[in-house]
Each structure stands twice: as structure tokens, then as C-alpha cells.
Amino acid sequence: MTYCVRVVGRLVTVVMLAAGGMATAGTGSVMLATQASAQSASSIVVQGNRRVDADTIRGYFRGDRLDAVTIDEGVKGLFATGLFEDVRVSQQGGRLVVTVVENLVINRVAFEGNKKIKDDVLAGEVQSKSRGPLSRAVVQSDTQRILEVYRRSGRYDVRVEPKTIDLPNGRVDLVFEVTEGTKTAVRRIEFVGNKAYGSWKLKDVMNTTESNWLSWIKNSDVYDPDRLNADQELLRRFYLQHGYADFRILSAVADLDRQKNEFNITITLDEGQQYKFGTVEVQSNIRDVESDSLRRVLRTRQGDTYNADLVEKTIEDLTIEVSKKGYAFAQVRPRGDRDAQTQQISVTYVIEEGPRVYIERINVRGNTRTRDYVVRREFDIFEGDAYNRVMVDRAERRLRNLGYFKTVKITNEPGSAPDRVILNVEVEDQPTGEFSVAGGYSTAEGFIGEVAVAERNFLGRGHYVRLAGSWGEYSKSAEFNFTDPYFMGYRIAAGFDLFYKQTEPSSSTSASYSNNMVGGTIRFGLPLQDNLSLLLRYSLYQQEIEIGNPEYRDCAPQGNVPFPDCQENGEASQAFKQIAGDPQMVSLVGYTLAYNTLDSNKQPTKGLYAELKQDFAGIGGDVNFVRTTGDVRWYHDLGSDIVGLLRAQGGYVTGWGDQEFRIMDGFFMGPNLVRGFKSAGIGPRDMDSNNQDALGGSMYWGTTAEVQFPVPWMPKDFGLRGALFADAGSLWDYQGEVYNGMEVEDGNVIRSSVGAGVIWSSPFGPIRIDYAVALSKADYDKTQAFRFSGGTRF
Known part of the structure; x- marks a missing residue:
């Protein structure tokens, strides 16, 4: 009797768990446990089944003799299939009777009321599927999943009510009625x-x-x-x-x-307290690697503000440097000694020989569009190389920065031997194409519209392709760009540009001529270091100057009959008349050396950007000159989201050989050098021409001091910032010919201005409005206090 009580208690507990709390099913199986122990599976009678075969149900009660354990496992197994709503076991006439209630079959799963989240997204979340069984537990779980999806999208007052619509033959339509509510x-x-x-x-x-x-x-x-x-x-x-x-x-x-x-x-x-770097040491525990030989790659220096990112980059640089010396398994570990009293952290980079583990294989998964080699080329290590976690992390960071993938994750698993490891690169492609229609206005070009199509991962090969065209009030242009970031398998960005641009005379530039350019450029970009890059280029383009229509209105101040000799009557400078209608070919080679430590290229708050450019024209073509320019910008975080900017720029151009210096090869400066002046409003000028045309100069310099700050009471997301600035600079030394009828004004006069501006990083494109007042200028300079530039995207 004690044994029976023990068996009955065990069966009650197990069967209730299997049946989800259905006491009737559990009780039925318990009451006949002892009697059924003498029965065999062949004597089981199945009732209530319509779709599931009776022999299939009997198969869950295996064994020659049915005891309590066998019945218990059979009941649990039937519930586990999800095909049955209820399972009852009873004894009738000496036989074991299994009565089942089959779950209904789902004809289709539908969603109603969902507008913010599409059906296919919700269908991918629910477990209930068409032609599958209807389970109340699964439906309840699906309801919670839908609620969670909406909460992830910011809607917490959503309501989801599952309903069923009865159909013939034990089928139902499962409908989830969604009341989305408002965004939380x-x-x-x-x-x-x-x-x-x-x-x-x-x-x-x-x-x-x-x-x-x-x-x-x-x-x-x-x-x-x-x-x-x-x-x-x-x-x-x-x-x-x-x-x-x-x-x-x-x-x-x-x-x-x-x-x-x-x-x-x-x-x-x-926050704690702010630390600076204390002593920075390198400790090499590898016999043939001297610590002093590695100090030159350190990015952390004593006295500088502590920066965890610089520590990570120094670890990378040391790892690469040691591997170049033949120690591919070397590991670099930073050891920090924190002194709260002096507020310093002394860092020691410890270099040790790591375990000899090799990369057996690199698997790339999830890339449905991007080619495998585009992913693999971001690794500095390959199959058969020494495994190094620092180099793997570097590759993962590079893959994220490409912008080709929504997610990037690199994991490893054991290889075929203890010293082998397999790398699994899991990526998910994302759209990389862009189509934009832009329109805007600037004081230099008037109203302008642009249409552009770009693809950052063309054909999944990692190539950048862009085609753009613009049409403005005073200008029109077309451009095609192509860049291969890994030319010939090397980390060299090679590409070419084809362009056409035409500018017309305008009152904003006070120019009496149009300038037409058509040509192309071939370029090669080489990363010398993480922050230092070199760009080599060759450009070939044709440039032609055209004087305005002879019936230019200023040529006929009296009446409507134009002067027949209008072009000789002063509406354009003789310097431009001499080259008008004579297309000239410019062939030049050049380079740009750039140093960049900015924290952001779009909205920098700290760091330095320095650029040196030189162009050498005369490699064929009709023009000879050497042009050199430099630009240095330093950003500093002044606190409370206030950013300071100091900028210095300068340039010099001169002809060489027997070729005369061409007027169009000089510098034409305006608000790009000192705000408060018109485009080409600074520098040498022909006072005898009708519009006092700018002649350009061969030398210029400029300085800028600016403070950018958030606009009070404006939300940060609006992207509106204010600016106060002061500019100073000069452009002088016209080197071209002085023809009869020209009165050239030229002098190294300091131009300066102060002003305020508004910068808006709008969702439709960058917009900037400046108002500047000229403090000093030459008598012949042309001022323009208000300047607006920017555009919209729609």
C-alpha cells in the first residue's frame, strides 16, 4: 500500500506538469496505473483522434508491459508534440483507453491594425505558423513577442488581442488584432x-x-x-x-x-578625478627585442591627459612592430599603476612570447552581396599565420568602419589540432546605394539644383561610384567619380574623376566672362600611417574663357543700339580679352600630404588637420606653373559643448620656363579667405574694366579664429549652432601681362573682418549663414556682409 501511494504521488506531479496543470488528465492516468501494468501496448484503445494515426499514438507507450513509468512518459510525449490539447488515460473493460483532443490546425496567421510594423516582420517573430497546430501556450507567447517588437520601436501602450475564426475540418484562422497607440x-x-x-x-x-x-x-x-x-x-x-x-x-x-x-x-x-599619463615604459621579455627600439611607436606620452583609446592603439602598434621583428606570437599587455594623489597613471607595456597558435581557416558568413575577398582584405593576418587577438580586433574595427554591413562579429572556435583556431566572420549586408535630389541657394552661385546617384559598394566589390549633375543660375556641371580602395590588392585607393563645369557672369562675383572647364583626374591615395596619408594625382583639362554677348547692356548706356565695338569698350578686362576664345590645355601632376587627428570629420571638436598641396603644370599641355598651398586647422574643446577653431592658410604660384604666366592660374579669393567680401572680391583688380574684374594674385595668406557654441533653448537634435569669428588675410602680386587700357591696383593690404554665423546640420543638408563686417580693406576690394550657403535634400 505504501508503494502504491508513492507511485500515485509521483504520477500526479509529473502528469500535471506535462499537461500544463490539467488535473483531469493526470488523475486519469494515476487511477489506472496499477491495473495497466499488466497490459501491453497492443491492447491500447485510442479515441478522439481525427488526423493523427492511432498507431502513432500507441507508439508513445513503448514496452511489452505497461507500467506507471511507461504511461507517464507516453502522456508527456504526446503533450510534447504540440498536436494535442488534452490527453486522458482510463481503464475500460480491462483495456487501456487513451482519449485525445487534437489541437486545431492553423489555416493562416494574419495581423490587423499594424501600420508601423509590416506583416513580414511580425510573421518572422511569431512561432504559430500556417498548417501548424494551434497551441494556446504558443499563441500567448506570440502575443508577448509582438508586444516586445512594438516596445523596441518605442510603443509601450500597444495592445495585442489574438482571435480565432473557425473553419471546417478542424481548421482556424489565427488573427492578431493590434492597437498600436502612440509612440512612447x-x-x-x-x-x-x-x-x-x-x-x-x-x-x-x-x-x-x-x-x-x-x-x-x-x-x-x-x-x-x-x-x-x-x-x-x-x-x-x-x-x-x-x-x-x-x-x-x-x-x-x-x-x-x-x-x-x-x-x-x-x-x-x-566621474572620479582626471588623470594624466605618468611614466610610460616598455618592458620586453623577449631576448632579441630591445625595449628602447620600440619607444618610437608609443602614442602615450608623460604629461598628456590619459586616453584609453591611445593605449589600445599603442598596443596595436607595438604588436605589429614586434611581429615585424619575427615574433608573430608576441603579446602586449598594458600594466597601469594609478596614483590618486598625483593624479597620474604610469603605464608599462609588457611584451611577452605568447602561445603558438595558428589560424587554420577564416570563414566568412552572412554576406549575400559583398564578395568574400572584400571582407578578407581587411585582415592583416591570413590562413596559416600566427593568431593574434589584437590583429583580429583591428580587422573587426575596419569592417565596421566600411559602412557596408549592418552588423559585424568575429568569433573563434577550436581547430583540428590544439594549436589551430578557426575564425568565423559573421556579417550582415546593408543598403549602400544613395540617390539624392538637392536644391539650394548660395550668394556665389545663386539658385542651384543637383541630382546624384552613388554606390559605396558597387557590385559587392567595395568600389565607390558616383554620377552627379547640377544646374544653377550662374553655373552648371556634371561629374563622374570612381574609386577602388584596394588597387591591385594593395591598400592603395586608386580612382579617376571626369568633370565638366561652366560658370556664367554674375553680379555676386562681378565677373564679365564665363569660364568653361572639361577634363579628368587620375589619383592614388596611400596611407603612410594611421593619421598621415599621401594623395598622388595627374590632371588633364581644357579651360576656355568667353567674353559676354557684345550686346551687353552696359555697352549701350544711351538708347537701345549697342556699340559695334563693345568688346573693346571696357566691359571686360584686357587680360581676359587676350585669352578669350583660345582653349588651353592644362596637364599637371601633384600631391597632397594630409595629417588628420580630428575626432570627427563632419563636426570636429578636437584635433588637428594639416594639409600641404603642390601641383606642377607643364607635363605637356599649354601652361607651365608651380602652385603650392597649405592649410592648418586646430580644434579644441573649450567645455560645455563650446569648440574653438584656429586656422592658418597660405599659397604661392609662379610660372616657369618661357611660358607666360596665365591669369587663370592665379588665386581668386573672397569669403573663402576673409568673410565679409564677395567671391573674388579680394586682391589685384583692373580698375579700367567695366566691372573692375579681379585679376587674381600669386600669393595669399589668411588666419581665422572662431568659436562655435550651441544655441540656447534649442534642442540638440535640431543641429543648430552659433559662431563668432574673426578673419584676416591678404592676396596680392598679379604676375600676368599688363596690356594697354588696364589700370591694375595691387598691394599687400591686410583685409580683416569680424562677424557671427549660424550653422545648421539640418536633416536636408548643411546650411551656414554668416554676417561679417569688414574692418580693413583696400579701396578697390568689394564687400558683401551677408553670405548664405547650403541646400536641401528631399
């Missing part, structure tokens, strides 16, 4: 404990944004817990880049106000 936005992001950086700056670091009147064109203001977790990592990296090695996020809480249907996020920080 992030109303406010607050920081607690931040002292070094203001809330505005920290919000700029995050991807999550606050909702505002621009919310209709963005989705970054919806609450996403994954995005918030990623934002916390961005905040950590930001503080570690600026020396706050003790930085911690104590909490990140998102409170949902259900009445207002909005989130309030509060992030509590512990």
Missing part, C-alpha cells in the same frame, strides 16, 4: 553627478535623444533598452578618452509615465 518617447534625459561635462555634451555622446518638435523625422527618441546599454558604453569610452579612469555609471533608470506615455531617463554618474 523619451521626454527627458537627466544626469546626476556630472561636473566636468554639462548635460548638453553628454547627451551629444549618446545615441538616445529627447523628443521634441523634430520627432517626426527621427526615431532615436524612442526608448530602447539595448540602445540605452550601448549609450552607457559610449559614455564610459568618452570619459576614458578624457582621462577619467575611475568613471562609473552608478545607475541608469528609465521611468515610464503611463498617463503621459513617455519615459524619463536618469543616469547617475561618478
